[in-house]
Amino acid sequence: MKVLRSFRFRRLVPVLLACLSLVASPLLAQTPQPQQPPQPQTMIPAPPRLAATSWILMDADSGRVLAQHNPDERLPPASLTKLMTAYLVERELNSGNIAPDDLVPVSEKAWRTGGSKMFIEVGEQVPVSELLHGIVIVSGNDASVAMAEYLAGGTEPFADIMNQHAARLGMTNTHFVNPTGLPDENHYSSARDLSLLAQHIINDYPQHYRIYRQKQFTYSGIEQPNRNRLLWRDASVDGLKTGWTEEAGYCLVSSAERDDMRLISVVMGTASEEARAQETQKLLSYGFRYYETLKLYDQGAVLNTPRVWGGDKNELRVGVDSNVFMTVPRDRNQELTAKLDLQADLTAPIAAGETVGQMEVRLGDEVVGERPLLALEAIEEGGFFKRLFDKVQRFFTNLLGGFFD
Numbered sequence: 001m002k003v004l005r006s007f008r009f010r011r012l013v014p015v016l017l018a019c020l021s022l023v024a025s026p027l028l029a030q031t032p033q034p035q036q037p038p039q040p041q042t043m044i045p046a047p048p049r050l051a052a053t054s055w056i057l058m059d060a061d062s063g064r065v066l067a068q069h070n071p072d073e074r075l076p077p078a079s080l081t082k083l084m085t086a087y088l089v090e091r092e093l094n095s096g097n098i099a100p101d102d103l104v105p106v107s108e109k110a111w112r113t114g115g116s117k118m119f120i121e122v123g124e125q126v127p128v129s130e131l132l133h134g135i136v137i138v139s140g141n142d143a144s145v146a147m148a149e150y151l152a153g154g155t156e157p158f159a160d161i162m163n164q165h166a167a168r169l170g171m172t173n174t175h176f177v178n179p180t181g182l183p184d185e186n187h188y189s190s191a192r193d194l195s196l197l198a199q200h201i202i203n204d205y206p207q208h209y210r211i212y213r214q215k216q217f218t219y220s221g222i223e224q225p226n227r228n229r230l231l232w233r234d235a236s237v238d239g240l241k242t243g244w245t246e247e248a249g250y251c252l253v254s255s256a257e258r259d260d261m262r263l264i265s266v267v268m269g270t271a272s273e274e275a276r277a278q279e280t281q282k283l284l285s286y287g288f289r290y291y292e293t294l295k296l297y298d299q300g301a302v303l304n305t306p307r308v309w310g311g312d313k314n315e316l317r318v319g320v321d322s323n324v325f326m327t328v329p330r331d332r333n334q335e336l337t338a339k340l341d342l343q344a345d346l347t348a349p350i351a352a353g354e355t356v357g358q359m360e361v362r363l364g365d366e367v368v369g370e371r372p373l374l375a376l377e378a379i380e381e382g383g384f385f386k387r388l389f390d391k392v393q394r395f396f397t398n399l400l401g402g403f404f405d
Contacts, residue, residue, distance in 0.1 A: 044290050044329050050279040053249065053269025056191040057283040059293050060199050060255065060262040061325035062369070066287050071192040074173050075268050078243030079116065079139045080189065080251055081181030083197050084162050086135050089128065089147055090205040091165075098151075100129035109155075110145040115182060118143040119222050130219060132208075137217040138224040139242065141180040148179040155179055169196055183247050191266040198240050198253050198264045212239030212255075229277040230254055237284070240264075242276070252276040256284050261293045261327075294333055296361065297324040300376060303359070304340055309394050310387040311348030311379040318342065318356055319376045328363050335364045340373060345394065350379040 047057070047067030054070040065071070092098045103125035111122040118140030120126050126146065134143035148158035155178050162176040171193035177184040202209055215232065216225045230237040236256040243251040249269040256263055265283040270276040297303065299322045305315040318340075326336065342357035350356070357373035381387065 048282045048286055050267060050282060051270060051275060052267050052279050054191045055265070055267045055279070055283065056195050057287050058195045058199070058264045059287075059291070059325070059327040060202055060264050061293055061295075061323070062327040063199065064327040064368075065192075066263075066291055066327070067283060068191070071195075072173050072190050074188040074190055076183060076187065076245060076248040077181055077189040077194065077268075078245040078248035078251055079181045080194055080241055080243040080253055080268075081176060081179065081187070082135050082139060082144055083194065083201060083241050083253060084166065084176065085144050085147065085158075085179040086132060087197065087201050087205075088151065088158075088161065088165065089132050089135070090201070090208045092151060093128070093132075093208070094205055098128055100127065102128045104128060104131055104146050104150045106142070106146050107149055110142050110149065113141045113145045113180065113182075115141040115180065117141060118217075118219055120146065120219070133211060133214070133217050134219060136211045136241070137214050137226050139227070141182065144179040166193070166197075169200055171196055181243060181245070181248075183245055191268055194253050194266045194268075195264050198255060198266070201240065202255060202262070202264070209239065212241070213237075227273065228252065228254065229273065230256075230280060233277070234281065234284075242273075244273075250276040252280050254280045254284070256288075258288050259292075261288065261291075263287045290330060291327055292330050292333070293325055293327045294336070295323060295325055296336070296338065299323050302376065303373065304342060306342050306346055306356075308346045308348055308350065308379050309390045310382055311350070311390075312382045312386070313379050316346060316350060316356070316379055317376040318373050320359070320371055321353070321374050324359075324361075324369070324371060326361055326363075326369055328368065332363060336368075337362050342373065348379045348381045350375050352376065352378040 054073050054075060056065060056071040057067040058065050106120045106122055106124045106126060108122050116139040118134030118138055120142050131143040131147050134140035145155055148155045152158035152161055158179055159176045166174045173190040174193045175186060175188055177187040213231060214226060216223055227242040234256060236258045237254055239255045240253045250273055251268045254265050263284055265280050267276050267279050270279055297320055301319050302317045304318045306318060308314060308316045339360045340357060346356060352375055354375045355372045356375050359371045359373050360367060361369040
């Protein structure tokens with residue numbers, strides 16, 4: 001991948017060097033270069049059409065959407081709701097607010113909750129880790145209510161927390177009324193929103209993600225299978241969650257990883273358990289067959305060191321605050337170019353994390369990604385004489401650079 005550095009100010013030295021190189025090597029400059037034959041491009045067919053109400057296919061690292069249909073339609077999510085319930089449990093575990101072996105009391109309300117069950121009993125004290133497994137693997141409504149009561153004191157305040165986090169994650173077409181997904185006209189989500197939630201489950205708390213691949217779970221002597229049929233059919237599939245109600249139809253949020261590429265699919269409103277598995281497989285096969293995901297830059301990598309005026313240092317280390325991934329059609333990675341557009345005349349003080357430019361990634365002529373360029377360090381103001389010297393130097397640099405505009 002080529003990296004082009006673009007500055008909105010002129011420097012004299014690079015221009016002089018370029019002129020000297022042309023004078024010193026006239027024959028080299030005039031020698032015609034052999035043309036390379038054009039490389040054949042991968043032919044990308046239209047995404048598959050599914051027997052479903054809504055669907056989306058997204059890369060988990062880059063966030064690029066590869067296929068979609070009605071992705072923002074508000075639909076009943078059924079037990080896909082429990083992805084948010086589990087996410088909040090994982091968040092509390094990760095923050096240390098609760099521990100896996102904390103004992104959760106089972107209320108009569110949790111015990112009486114209808115639908116799919118983990119089969120906990122009223123009055124029991126159940127470890128958090130067991131309830132999390134019951135929520136994720138066997139879609140226990142009773143376990144979901146018990147955890148909601150433990151974390152927030154009840155299902156209504158827990159739903160309020162769910163909605164706050166949905167807003168934080170950018171889930172703009174989602175509203176939760178309960179932690180289970182049992183039907184309510186004000187309880188809805190969308191395929192796009194659920195793909196964003198799955199992306200955060202995978203990337204934010206990877207230490208808990210292994211639960212989603214487990215094929216069965218046993219509690220109190222009762223063994224129940226994971227209803228995600230793809231866990232048995234496709235070794236690359238390792239999550240996430242099924243859902244069904246009469247209103248929602250059969251739904252599936254799934255994820256698979258092949259050759260360091262992870263995809264997330266959401267299929268909503270199919271006619272059967274088999275249909276949601278088959279339609280999901282179509283999406284995943286399409287994505288892995290025709291696309292690849294490349295890691296362009298690591299978090300904190302120094303991408304440029306522009307001049308800083310009036311600081312205690314003359315150069316600023318510039319980069320990105322997280323890994324940069326791009327998903328592109330297969331066999332076209334050689335067409336990727338990155339342009340770094342930095343602010344002109346950077347002047348101290350500059351705070352660490354401050355935006356100082358923009359990176360634009362292109363695939364041929366198409367812009368496929370943009371990321372802010374950030375200061376990876378703080379630059380403090382220099383002393384009086386340093387600032388005075390830099391002011392004079394900058395004046396002449398800009399003056400001489402203007403002759404070549």
